[in-house]
Amino acid sequence: MKRTVKVSLVATLCAALLLAAGCGGAPSQPANQGGSNQPSGSQSPVSGSEAGGEKQVEIFSWWTGAGEAAGLEGLIKLFTEKHPDIEVINAAVAGGAGTNAKAVLASRMSGGNPPDTFQVHAGHELLDTWVAADKMEPLNFLYESEGWYDVFPKQLVEMMSKDGNVYSVAVNIHRGNVMFYNKKVFDENNLTPPTTFDEFFTVAEALKAKGITPLALGDKEPWTALHLFESVLLGVIGPEKYNGLFDGSVSWDDPGVREALETFKRMLQYVNDDHAARNWQDASQLVAQGKAAMNVMGDWAKGYFTTDLNLKGNVDFGWAPSWNTEGTFMVISDTFGLPKGIQHREATIEFLKVLGSREGQDVFNPLKGSIPARTDADVSKYDDYSKEAMQDWSTNELTPSIAHGSAASPGFSEKITQVITVFVTTGNVDQAVADLVAAAGAELK
Amino acid sequence: MHGQRLERFVPFLMVLPSIILIAIFVYGFIGWTGYVSVSNWNTFVPDFSFAGLKNYAYLFRDFRFQSDLRNTLFFSVLFIGSCLVIGLALAVLVDQKLRGAAFFRNVFLFPMALSFVVTGVVWQWILNPSTGVNLWLRALGVENPPLWYVSTQVVPKIALGRIQFGLPLAILAVVIAGVWQQSGFAMATYLAGLQSIPEEVREAASVDGATEWQKFRYVILPMLRPMTITIVIMLAHVSLKTFDLVYAMTGPGAGYVTDVPGVYMFETSFRGNHYANGAGIAMVMLILSAAVTVPYLLGRGRRDLGDVDIN
Numbered sequence: 231m232k233r234t235v236k237v238s239l240v241a242t243l244c245a246a247l248l249l250a251a252g253c254g255g256a257p258s259q260p261a262n263q264g265g266s267n268q269p270s271g272s273q274s275p276v277s278g279s280e281a282g283g284e285k286q287v288e289i290f291s292w293w294t295g296a297g298e299a300a301g302l303e304g305l306i307k308l309f310t311e312k313h314p315d316i317e318v319i320n321a322a323v324a325g326g327a328g329t330n331a332k333a334v335l336a337s338r339m340s341g342g343n344p345p346d347t348f349q350v351h352a353g354h355e356l357l358d359t360w361v362a363a364d365k366m367e368p369l370n371f372l373y374e375s376e377g378w379y380d381v382f383p384k385q386l387v388e389m390m391s392k393d394g395n396v397y398s399v400a401v402n403i404h405r406g407n408v409m410f411y412n413k414k415v416f417d418e419n420n421l422t423p424p425t426t427f428d429e430f431f432t433v434a435e436a437l438k439a440k441g442i443t444p445l446a447l448g449d450k451e452p453w454t455a456l457h458l459f460e461s462v463l464l465g466v467i468g469p470e471k472y473n474g475l476f477d478g479s480v481s482w483d484d485p486g487v488r489e490a491l492e493t494f495k496r497m498l499q500y501v502n503d504d505h506a507a508r509n510w511q512d513a514s515q516l517v518a519q520g521k522a523a524m525n526v527m528g529d530w531a532k533g534y535f536t537t538d539l540n541l542k543g544n545v546d547f548g549w550a551p552s553w554n555t556e557g558t559f560m561v562i563s564d565t566f567g568l569p570k571g572i573q574h575r576e577a578t579i580e581f582l583k584v585l586g587s588r589e590g591q592d593v594f595n596p597l598k599g600s601i602p603a604r605t606d607a608d609v610s611k612y613d614d615y616s617k618e619a620m621q622d623w624s625t626n627e628l629t630p631s632i633a634h635g636s637a638a639s640p641g642f643s644e645k646i647t648q649v650i651t652v653f654v655t656t657g658n659v660d661q662a663v664a665d666l667v668a669a670a671g672a673e674l675k
Numbered sequence: 676m677h678g679q680r681l682e683r684f685v686p687f688l689m690v691l692p693s694i695i696l697i698a699i700f701v702y703g704f705i706g707w708t709g710y711v712s713v714s715n716w717n718t719f720v721p722d723f724s725f726a727g728l729k730n731y732a733y734l735f736r737d738f739r740f741q742s743d744l745r746n747t748l749f750f751s752v753l754f755i756g757s758c759l760v761i762g763l764a765l766a767v768l769v770d771q772k773l774r775g776a777a778f779f780r781n782v783f784l785f786p787m788a789l790s791f792v793v794t795g796v797v798w799q800w801i802l803n804p805s806t807g808v809n810l811w812l813r814a815l816g817v818e819n820p821p822l823w824y825v826s827t828q829v830v831p832k833i834a835l836g837r838i839q840f841g842l843p844l845a846i847l848a849v850v851i852a853g854v855w856q857q858s859g860f861a862m863a864t865y866l867a868g869l870q871s872i873p874e875e876v877r878e879a880a881s882v883d884g885a886t887e888w889q890k891f892r893y894v895i896l897p898m899l900r901p902m903t904i905t906i907v908i909m910l911a912h913v914s915l916k917t918f919d920l921v922y923a924m925t926g927p928g929a930g931y932v933t934d935v936p937g938v939y940m941f942e943t944s945f946r947g948n949h950y951a952n953g954a955g956i957a958m959v960m961l962i963l964s965a966a967v968t969v970p971y972l973l974g975r976g977r978r979d980l981g982d983v984d985i986n
Contacts, residue, residue, distance in 0.1 A: 333945035336719070359719045359948065450926060504804045506825040506929035641718060644947030648739055655827045655930025661837070665738075 287577040288319040289566075290345035292331035293598075297533045301598030305401075308593050309584045316577045321345055329451075339365055344569035346578040352389040352400055352563040353636025354476075354643075360567070361397050367568040368395035372579065378586055381604045385628045389636060390565060398567035399586040400603035402595050404528045405619055406560035406631045407461045407552040410535070411524045412517050413545065415442060423524070427465065427493055427553050434500040437523050444500040446522035448513030452651045456633040458526045459494050459650050465554030466490040469627045476630070476637045478674050482666040491659045498654060515539070517547065526552045528562060528634070532615050533599025543615050551622075559626035562634040563603060642673035705961065712954035719948045730955040740956070741838045742931040743939050747963070749842050750850060750935065751914040757854040758910055759903060762861020767891075769862065770869045780866065784859040791856065795923030798852035799824070824848035824925045827932055843932035845925065853920055857913065861906045868902035869895065904971065911967040916960055936960050 293302045299322070306318045323331035328349070335348055344365065350356045360366050373379050373396055379387065382400060390398045411423050419440060424430040434444035449455035464472050467486035474480030475487070502522060505513070514531045516522035518539050525531065532549070535541040543549075551558070566585055568578060584590045591602035596611050605624050609617055630636030632643055649665040712730055715722045734740045769780045786794065801807045802823040812820040821844075829839040872895060880890045918937030927934035927942070936956050944953030 329946070333941075336945055336948075340719075362718065363720045449929070452927065504822070504825055506827070507804055507823075639718070639948075641947045641949055644943065644949070651927065652738060652930055655932075 285315060285577065286317045286319060286346075286574050287581045288321050288346040288574070289581070290321045290323070290331070290335060290348035291564075292323055292328040292349060294322045294324040297530075297537050297597055297599045301594045301600075304593045304597050305585070305590060308590060309581055312584060313577075313580055316580065318581075339363075339569070342571065344572055346572045346574050347566045347568060347581060349564055349566060350398060351635040352386065352398065352561070352565045353630045354639045355635030356390060356398055356565065356567065357392050358639035358641075360569070361392050365569055366397045367570055368397060369399065369568060369582070370394075370396055372399070372582060372586070376583060376586060381588075381606050383603075383605060383624070383628070386561065386563060386603060389561070389563070389630060398565035399582050400563045400565045401585050401591060402564050402598060402600035403603050403619075403623055404530060404562040404564075404600050404634075405622070406457065406528045406562050406634065407464060407526070407555045407558065408529050408531070408549050409524055409526050409552045410514070410517055410531055410547055410549050412520050412522070413548045415520050415523045416548075423548060423550055424553060425550060425556065430553050431496065433523075434497075438500060442520075443502045443516060443522040444524060445497060445502075446513040446516040446525040447498075447501040447505040448508030448510050449505050449651075449654065450507060450509045450512075452647050453633045454510050454513070454527075455654050456647050456650045457528070457631075458497075459490070460632045460637075461526050461552040461555065461560065462494045462497065463487065463490040464558060464560060464629060465552060466493060469558045469629045472629050475670075476674070478670075482670045483663050487666065488659060488663055491653065491662055495653075495657045495659065498657070511538075529615065529619060530599060536613070537599070543613060549615060549618075557626055559622055559628050560631050561628050561636060562631050563636070564600075639673060642669060645669035645673065708954045708957050708961075711951055712958050714951050714954075716950045716954075717948070717952060726951065730951045731959075734952065734955050734959070738837050739927075739931050739934060739939060740936070741836070743934050743936045745838060745840060746843060746846055746931075746933060747915060747917075747935055749846050750853075750917070751911060753842075753846070753850045754853045754857070754914045755907055755910045757850065758858045758861045759906060761854060761858040762906065763865050763899075765858065765862040766865035766869055769866060780862075783862050786856045787859045789856065791853075791917075791920040792923045794852050794856045795920045795925075798848070798855070799924045802848045802851070824928065824933060827929045829932065843928075845928050845932040849921060849924060849933055852924060853914070853917075856920075857910060860909070864902050864906050865899060868899045872898055908968055908971050912964045915963045915967065 289302070289306070291302060293299055302320065302322070306320060310316070310318060323334050331349070335345070338344060339360070350360065356366075373387075378399070386400060386403075387396055390396050390400065409423070415437075416423055419436065419442075421433050421436060422429075424433045437444040447454065447458060463486075466489050467480075467484070471480050471484065471486055475482060475484075502508070502513075502516060508516075510527055510531070511534055513522075514525055514527060514534055517525045518535060518541055529549075532543070535547055536543060541547055550556075566582060568575070568582065572578060586604075588602075588604055588606060588608070591604055592608050592611050595602045595607075596613075596616075599616075601607070601612065601616050601620050601623060607620065609620060612620065632638055632646055635643060637643070638646065646666065646669060649662050649669065652665075653659075653662040710723075713726055713728065715724045715726045715729075717730075765779075765783050769776050769783070803809075804820070804822045804825050807823075809817075809820040809823075824845045826844040828844045829841045830844065831841050833840045876894060876898075877890060880894045885894070916937060917935055918941065921933055921935050922938055922941070925933040927938055936959060940953050940956040940960070943949045943956065
């Protein structure tokens with residue numbers, strides 16, 4: 231008898247715990263209480279949030295790293311100067327490239343508990359996920375009242391639009407197809423940084439003979455291998471065909487794709503042996519230390535070089551568009567939108583206005599290391615690299631990135647990542663092409 | 676009479692909430708996952724139309740999932756096997772009643788206090804091919820130290836369709852980390868078993884003229900059988916459902932040599948929005964775990980527990 235009572239006590243206790251855990255994330259709670267999703271960096275919300283309903287805005291992002299967190303703080307500071315009555319809740323979730331934040335976001339969105347505004351890449355990540363699920367409000371009214379149609383590049387606005395409605399505000403631009411190189415390594419060995427694939431292989435052979443790793447790669451997180459591959463793909467087939475791969479007008483068994491895979495495979499003979507143990511920072515470090523000569527990475531690597539490693543642009547390291555991609559700009563753009571059903575709609579709209587303003591972008595981007603999405607920014611606030619990138623941004627042809635969610639839906643991107651991950655080990659071109667065609671068949675409808 | 680009925684009724688009432696909650700949050704959600712796994716919900720937009728076994732057919736043809744099943748098999752066998760052998764060896768040593776035995780018992784148990792995430796990160800540093808234990812190996816004159824979890828080799832190279840059926844060398848690194856953490860558990864269980872063996876049994880064996888080895892092999896080892904079964908059951912479901920250790924330590928690994936269904940499930944559901952495929956993977960993991968535990972609960976369990984009613 232005693233035993234039974236004990237057992238039932240324990241069972242009841244468990245039940246109570248379960249009940250408590252179950253309620254924490256219930257959608258009936260105020261929007262800013264994320265239950266277990268409550269990020270560590272956020273302030274605890276005021277209990278009477280209905281009373282001060284319009285006085286808060288919760289900003290959800292994965293900007294917790296050095297430069298990006300500073301950029302976000304700068305932006306929030308500017309916003310509170312303009313709107314001292316609105317409380318900003320910085321709900322940043324740590325994790326590289328948003329790996330954790332995206333899972334948290336998905337559970338909040340499907341649980342009917344959206345953050346007031348959240349970071350999302352322009353392109354299919356925005357359109358095929360949140361817009362397709364009818365979770366976002368069109369922002370045409372803001373674009374008209376703020377005159378944004380004139381200051382954001384047309385191609386970028388298209389990447390955020392569906393059926394004539396635009397769904398988010400771009401705050402920054404990163405470039406994906408950049409080759410960074412160690413200047414000293416090239417000078418000491420009397421080599422010129424390659425601009426074409428032929429030059430690359432010549433230079434790589436020369437560097438290898440001297441015991442220097444020609445190309446640094448860190449694909450512990452599989453997206454970096456895809457990042458390199460998409461740059462190669464763009465270089466081999468050019469922007470027009472590249473864009474065509476994602477709207478279905480160019481087939482994935484195009485000879486160009488095959489050639490890109492062959493080139494990529496040949497290139498992998500020149501990367502560091504321990505690439506699978508490194509992440510992108512570790513790979514960039516090889517270039518910084520002169521152990522490797524080149525590295526293809528988005529231009530956040532520039533921020534890493536200058537901010538974390540204290541290197542000087544054009545002295546310690548140089549840059550160029552990755553091989554054969556001169557004149558093309560692989561766009562990665564962070565944007566923020568207006569989810570449906572949020573509690574602080576007016577305050578959020580005010581925040582979006584600051585986000586899209588020239589002033590806001592010029593506060594944020596020099597700190598984050600990116601360039602503004604607007605074409606009318608104050609050039610004097612940016613370093614040499616960014617000035618060049620801004621020049622290219624306003625003149626180049628734009629292409630979306632697969633590795634960063636712009637070119638294809640999350641489902642398709644994930645499958646392409648899988649194909650490339652396997653390809654890096656097996657080098658089987660026929661199989662990779664067959665897998666890409668199958669993935670495109672299933673995902674491009 | 677009346678009081679007696681109440682006495683029967685109250686415990687039932689107290690257990691009732693947990694029965695209801697378990698019915699909903701465990702079995703209800705298993706059913707829900709099973710339902711999603713046969714639906715067409717493979718984008719963020721929910722689509723619960725019936726897809727039949729399409730998602731399962733896709734999974735079992737999928738290179739990554741085939742690799743995952745191979746990895747799980749090799750990981751489980753090596754991980755559980757090593758934990759049993761090392762745990763038993765440690766338990767026998769600690770049981771020698773030497774000075775400091777209690778100290779060592781705690782030392783061997785300590786890794787269990789860590790989470791798999793911490794273990795994974797620490798061992799990732801230790802086994803990093805260019806900065807970890809290989810620095811020592813190089814200093815000792817080893818010219819080509821192992822690549823540890825970076826290795827893409829599968830040995831021996833037996834191809835079954837597209838996948839290489841064999842042991843991915845990178846898995847060994849994960850096994851080392853897992854065994855480091857969990858062999859203490861095996862030790863503690865065996866130690867409890869060893870200490871519950873009555874002294875008379877050992878004495879009887881000695882009187883019969885058994886050597887130390889014979890005592891161990893023919894008397895003690897058979898009596899530890901329930902412990903072995905407990906350890907296998909407990910560790911099998913850890914290894915079949917493993918996620919955090921692999922996710923923190925290696926991720927999917929180059930060419931998916933260290934990928935496991937848990938990691939694939941997480942990535943395909945929450946990064947690729949393929950919820951139906953993710954649910955399918957979860958169901959396969961459930962079936963694998965059930966295949967290990969259910970026979971135990973039905974047969975072995977009843978016999979081991981003797982007359983105690985496990986219901």
